[in-house]
Amino acid sequence: MITPRSSASCSRREFLRSSAALSALIAAPTILPSSVFGRNAPSNRITLGIIGCGNQSTVDIPEWLKNDDCQIVAVCDVNKASKGYKNDQQYLGREPQQKFVNDAYAKKTTSGTFKGVDAYVDFREILARPDIDAVAIIAPDHWHAVMTVMAARAGKDIYCQKPLTLTVAEGRDMIAAVRKHQRVLQTGSQYRSHAIMRQACELVRNGRIGKLQRVETYVAENNFKGPGPGWKPMPVPAGFDYDRWLGPAAQAPYHHDRCFYRFRFISDYSGGQTTNFGCHSNNVAHWAMNMDHTGPIEIEDMGAEFPAKGDLFTTATKVAFRARYENGVVLECKTDKLSFGATSHGTEGWLRVLSRKIESGPESIAKSPLGPKDFRLPVSENHYRNFLDCVKSRKDPMEPVEVGHRTASLCHLGNIAMQLHRKIKWDPKKEQIVGDAEAAKLLSRPLRAPYNYEYPLKA
Ligand SMILES: NC(=O)c1ccc[n+]([C@@H]2O[C@H](COP(=O)([O-])OP(=O)(O)OC[C@H]3O[C@@H](n4cnc5c(N)ncnc54)[C@H](O)[C@@H]3O)[C@@H](O)[C@H]2O)c1
Structure with a gap:
């Protein structure tokens, strides 16, 4: 099913299409030079906010980084930085993952520096940004429903980690919000793409x-x-x-x-x-x-x-x-x-x-x-790629x-x-x-x- 984008996303695209606005944005420090993304001009890139910078973000972020038509522009976590995730030494949180993404993009620039990824404590800061198209929800399960419903209302497409819900009732709330706001949602059970x-x-x-x-x-x-x-x-x-x-x-x-x-x-x-x-x-x-x-x-x-x-x-x-x-x-x-x-x-x-x-x-x-x-x-050979393709085509992804x-x-x-x-x-x-x-x-x-x-x- 092809569904139109919300007014929030459309207005961003329209904004990007205006040449004056486009040159202003390209000059802005948060947008990477075209050499990084090859043929993918900023207006064709999907901008992504990461919500949850823990254990699974160490798997998901590198997957998003493989796609040159996707740019991570912000990360969010209620933890600044600490050890003690899946094992005692795993050091994670918003600052380590902000650095990880900045460093990954820096490697692709001629100057070798990049500091364009923003870090937030409150995920609503990500939802409030009109320049962000989609969010990857990698927070614990008890947050999935509220974050998804709010992201849908804010006009964002959503890659939400599995399990999609904490309760059956939450699932119905999420379905209603995704359908009402005509969002693409991929559930992160990646074996659907194996x-x-x-x-x-x-x-x-x-x-x-x-x-x-x-x-x-x-x-x-x-x-x-x-x-x-x-x-x-x-x-x-x-x-x-x-x-x-x-x-x-x-x-x-x-x-x-x-x-x-x-x-x-x-x-x-x-x-x-x-x-x-x-x-x-x-x-x-x-x-x-x-x-x-x-x-x-x-x-x-x-x-x-x-x-x-x-x-x-x-x-x-x-x-x-x-x-x-x-x-x-x-x-x-x-x-x-x-x-x-x-x-x-x-x-x-x-x-x-x-x-x-x-x-x-x-x-x-x-x-x-x-x-x-x-x-x-x-x-689908890759669950993340499938989501990005569906954000563009507005078709249902592998696991809606x-x-x-x-x-x-x-x-x-x-x-x-x-x-x-x-x-x-x-x-x-x-x-x-x-x-x-x-x-x-x-x-x-x-x-x-x-x-x-x-x-x-x-x-
Ligand atoms: N697809 C898979 O194979 C796979 C594998 C592992 C985990 N997961 C899923 O990923 C999700 C996260 O699991 P994890 O192992 O990474 O957990 P984790 O505890 O290591 O990381 C979760 C992070 O989310 C942060 N967080 C909590 N509340 C937040 C909020 N309000 N805003 C922003 N950040 C917040 C935490 O501080 C933490 O850093 C779970 O739903 C889990 O089921 C999926």
Whole structure:
């Protein structure tokens, strides 16, 4: 679907097209010389703001930098700079990542210097800039919905990391905002742009394993342990705006294990490995099952385990749930040493896809070529490139908002069934839990003011 840009983006483009304004901008220090971007004139470049300069930004920023029609003009993080992200030595935050991007662009200039990347504490400063086309949201999961809704309102296109949401209700809010403001949103489950995943899903979709009956999906074991019951609050480190980090989540005392990287093991901020790895593995499964726009009808716990009561960490230490779909296909998601991937079982064989390999029984299934009459999925070799192309074409990217929402919803429903240790029934059309008021309450959460959808856009 081709959708027009918002007035915010259009007016920027119109501004750039006026020759007087263009020469003024080219002379401005924040715009790189044309030698850096080859044929990509400033008016053809997508300007990007990075929101969240932690662990995953070390993967995403270099990917954006590979594209000479994209320019990172600003970064934002509530942490100025510190060690202690995925490992004790990982040194990150807005200043290190500002330097990283400036240095990368400096290498492309003849002078060897570049200082044009701005750094902000408050992401609304990025949203308020009319010269920024798109944002990459790499903040923790509990911020994704508010940032996405506000970015859409501000007329920005959005690359939002997976899991797209913290709750099912947030997904509907994000879909409404993206559609209303006609934005392009790519969910950051990058395996949608891996050829091996596409090949595996096409083999399943074309019936090479016969009629699909069951899909097993894998999530990694937790790679951190919580501080255990009796943990004590710590002083907030200098240079870290902790209240803004908490944002829409409930007020809570600071502890180092609450925030950088480890937030994913605390259900106030994330769904644990169920959503962390589950939004990769289950996303591939939904692609193979042709379930991108729907969901299961029944979800049950298969013996999940959780940390001790009183620990700071609250998400499952052992993930195990089963989901049944209207067509009878069953999906089983579990903690496994395989970490990530899916095995599809059919009436004539099975097929497993992991990060780098496909295997099957019988072996011939994985080697089976696809013919001209076979069904084909959309092709993308790079998730970031696909987003940039869609920002220009206004077409849907590989994983638009509804698809990211539906995968995340499956994971959230799995978490609800595991947390309550019982079977729940789900209406995938109405997106409601049927006949279980206690479970239904877990589909949404209050967003703490002022960091909710009413958060004024102007910083
Ligand atoms: N696609 C993938 O394979 C993949 C891999 C890892 C992480 N992720 C996702 O990326 C996101 C970030 O994960 P991470 O591992 O980088 O976490 P992280 O804790 O290392 O980094 C998150 C950063 O966001 C910052 N932040 C928090 N609130 C903010 C705010 N209001 N404004 C600006 N910055 C804010 C934090 O200070 C931190 O520096 C998560 O949603 C995670 O699921 C995706």
